[in-house]
Amino acid sequence: MKLYAPLRTYTPKKWDLSGLQGISDATLETHFSLYEGYVKNANLLNERLAELRERGENKAAQPSFCEIVRRLGFEYNGMRLHELYFDNMKKKPEELTTGRLYEMLGQAFGGFEEWKRDFMAVGGMRGIGWAISYQDPVNHQITNHWVSDHEYGNVAGFVPILVMDVWEHAWIRDYKPAEKSTYIEAFFRHIDWDACESRLS
Ligand SMILES: [Fe+2]
Known part of the structure; x- marks a missing residue:
């Protein structure tokens, strides 16, 4: 019997930010790849945790379980903060002067x-x-x-x-x-x- 609902996996987002002034396309390309690594790892950690839970190995005395749980904050925040960062960037934004x-x-x-x-x-x-x-x-x-x-x-x-x-x-x-x-x-x-x-x- 399956104990848990099917995992919801995360899909990397895409942004068109080429041609910024002062942040090169090469930097952005590397950065997008790093971001995709966080998405991949967030999914991977969830998969591993599901496996451990299925096997009943989600125990405080189980080092592999504890290490994965500890890493969730790093990978999840790495994913979400990059999405917020790229989402709050634009090629030609309006200046903020009112509002x-x-x-x-x-x-x-x-x-x-x-x-x-x-x-x-x-x-x-x-x-x-x-x-x-x-x-x-x-x-x-x-x-x-x-x-x-x-x-x-x-x-x-x-x-x-x-x-x-x-x-x-x-x-x-x-x-x-x-x-x-x-x-x-x-x-x-x-x-x-x-x-x-x-x-x-
Ligand atoms: Fe970054």
Whole structure:
């Protein structure tokens, strides 16, 4: 008897972002491949877990089970954060100068430029990870956060509004190690603000 419903597998998404200013097509191609690796691994971990559960080996004393469960946060967040990142990029976006998101960012930080400066500072931090502007669904406030790797620092239930990848693979092909801020400026030229605003509750 099968104990579990058939697994829902994830399918990689595709984006047409070629020709960005400051983020090369070569970087994007590598990046899309890395993203597909996260999708593949999220599916693989679920398959392995299903097998272990079928065999009754989903036990705390079973190291293979524990290791797979621990890795879920890395692979799932690696998949989903990349989708949010590419979804909030666009070849020729409109500048954000008015509207609900503009107002909310400004209210939270004392001005849109203050929010931007803070977000860029978070992105410029040492280490590999993500800069994310989240909205708290409880009080609707927007705050900027650093997420190490893919899984350390995400706030439960917070909604990602703007997601920026600051792993080295996102920019090191195009810039020198000391030029991360130039990548961040390039990213800002290509933020799809409409996509970000649509995530607000
Ligand atoms: Fe990435």
